[in-house]
Amino acid sequence: MSDRLWDRTRRRVQEEVVDAALALFLEHGFEETTVDQVVAAAGISRRSFFRYFGTKEDIVFGDLAEQGPVILEALRARPDDEPIWDALRHAFGVLSTLVHPRRGAAIGRLVTSSPALRAAHLEKHLRWQQVLAPEVERRVGTGGAPPGLVGEAIVATALACLDAATTTWLGQGGDDLDELARLTDLALAAVRSG
Amino acid sequence: MSDRLWDRTRRRVQEEVVDAALALFLEHGFEETTVDQVVAAAGISRRSFFRYFGTKEDIVFGDLAEQGPVILEALRARPDDEPIWDALRHAFGVLSTLVHPRRGAAIGRLVTSSPALRAAHLEKHLRWQQVLAPEVERRVGTGGAPPGLVGEAIVATALACLDAATTTWLGQGGDDLDELARLTDLALAAVRSG
DNA sequence: TCCTCCTTGGCATTGAGTGCCAAGTTAGCA
DNA sequence: TGCTAACTTGGCACTCAATGCCAAGGAGGA
Numbered sequence: 001m002s003d004r005l006w007d008r009t010r011r012r013v014q015e016e017v018v019d020a021a022l023a024l025f026l027e028h029g030f031e032e033t034t035v036d037q038v039v040a041a042a043g044i045s046r047r048s049f050f051r052y053f054g055t056k057e058d059i060v061f062g063d064l065a066e067q068g069p070v071i072l073e074a075l076r077a078r079p080d081d082e083p084i085w086d087a088l089r090h091a092f093g094v095l096s097t098l099v100h101p102r103r104g105a106a107i108g109r110l111v112t113s114s115p116a117l118r119a120a121h122l123e124k125h126l127r128w129q130q131v132l133a134p135e136v137e138r139r140v141g142t143g144g145a146p147p148g149l150v151g152e153a154i155v156a157t158a159l160a161c162l163d164a165a166t167t168t169w170l171g172q173g174g175d176d177l178d179e180l181a182r183l184t185d186l187a188l189a190a191v192r193s194g
Numbered sequence: 195m196s197d198r199l200w201d202r203t204r205r206r207v208q209e210e211v212v213d214a215a216l217a218l219f220l221e222h223g224f225e226e227t228t229v230d231q232v233v234a235a236a237g238i239s240r241r242s243f244f245r246y247f248g249t250k251e252d253i254v255f256g257d258l259a260e261q262g263p264v265i266l267e268a269l270r271a272r273p274d275d276e277p278i279w280d281a282l283r284h285a286f287g288v289l290s291t292l293v294h295p296r297r298g299a300a301i302g303r304l305v306t307s308s309p310a311l312r313a314a315h316l317e318k319h320l321r322w323q324q325v326l327a328p329e330v331e332r333r334v335g336t337g338g339a340p341p342g343l344v345g346e347a348i349v350a351t352a353l354a355c356l357d358a359a360t361t362t363w364l365g366q367g368g369d370d371l372d373e374l375a376r377l378t379d380l381a382l383a384a385v386r387s388g
Numbered sequence: 389t390c391c392t393c394c395t396t397g398g399c400a401t402t403g404a405g406t407g408c409c410a411a412g413t414t415a416g417c418a
Numbered sequence: 419t420g421c422t423a424a425c426t427t428g429g430c431a432c433t434c435a436a437t438g439c440c441a442a443g444g445a446g447g448a
Contacts, residue, residue, distance in 0.1 A: 119313035160350030
């Protein structure tokens with residue numbers, strides 16, 4: 001947040017590492033590319049790399065896993081009487097502002113092609129789920145079920161549909177964000193009519 | 195499946211390693227327990243361990259991730275006109291026959307307490323999803339959506355609800371399987387009425 | 389300018405997972 | 419029973435991700 005030279009330098013270096021790494025990942029694959037190759041390409045020491053990115057996966061996801069509160073804020077901003085699915089879909093919309101648009105599709109493709117990244121991706125969803133579930137349950141009530149169950153189930157379902165839609169979306173180009181929203185709605189509709 | 199001495203010995207050793215390892219995991223935690231400690235407790239060499247279990251996570255999950263076809267078989271056995279959610283919930287019932295009942299709750303608790311195990315657990319769901327989605331989509335149709343989307347979304351939702359129900363179930367004891375089925379139905383109902 | 393805070397990179401170490409090989413065990417067969 | 423082929427075992431060395439420690443150097447305020 002600050003603007004001291006240190007912070008600006010840090011952000012610049014981080015960007016450069018991500019650029020160099022994504023290029024390597026896309027060419028050779030995520031698992032096949034070692035951290036040593038990345039740091040060599042980025043001109044940084046191995047030790048410093050692990051201070052910028054706690055894990056190799058963090059190159060791809062950045063601090064997205066910690067952005068649950070941002071999504072929560074977006075969800076809170078939706079009107080209380082809006083159907084929960086619409087509110088969630090709109091709240092997830094902020095994600096597109098958190099990811100470099102040019103990188104979005106590339107990241108998506110990487111994730112589907114690497115078990116380690118898929119796992120990190122799902123773990124990220126779990127983190128968001130824990131943040132969002134209480135607010136969802138506040139809106140829809142527990143419906144007689146034990147506390148927690150309904151909120152968790154609804155958020156997990158919304159994320160699952162978003163994922164299924166993203167898979168389809170990437171398969172057909174992955175360039176139009178409105179199309180992704182449309183596919184997400186189709187998935188949610190299928191689940192609710194089933 | 196064969197009954198040569200080799201195979202029986204293999205199964206026996208495998209069971210012993212799992213018993214020793216689960217005891218260590220429950221006492222000290224999954225991440226905190228090293229493979230070296232496990233093999234020392236089980237009286238087997240480190241190298242042989244990695245022939246029995248490809249990864250440390252495999253101690254906990256065994257070959258559950260490869261059992262998608264078994265669930266698929268159970269799903270195919272359900273009548274074609276049964277509502278998809280009932281068919282899926284019943285199909286998932288075979289899982290309780292694949293896990294040592296005595297170990298089930300212990301495994302559940304381990305999974306919720308270790309990021310590495312949670313990731314493996316979700317990756318396992320993804321594997322099942324790919325196996326089950328086509329049969330689900332055959333039953334319910336695509337409803338105008340691109341092929342694949344509806345099947346993926348429905349299976350992912352069912353698994354998400356099963357997971358949410360399992361979390362609640364473990365929190366309240368985790369001993370009665372009928373109660374788990376009831377909680378799963380509650381979760382699914384909440385999702386569909388939302 | 390001096391002093392403090394923070395970053396950097398090198399080194400050593402841990403822990404998971406793999407390839408290779410020599411020695412031992414089992415199974416099938418004469 | 420004895421021989422051989424198939425398979426398992428465990429030791430060793432290695433790769434790769436990740437972490438703790440430490441000395442050196444740049445940034446920023448007094």
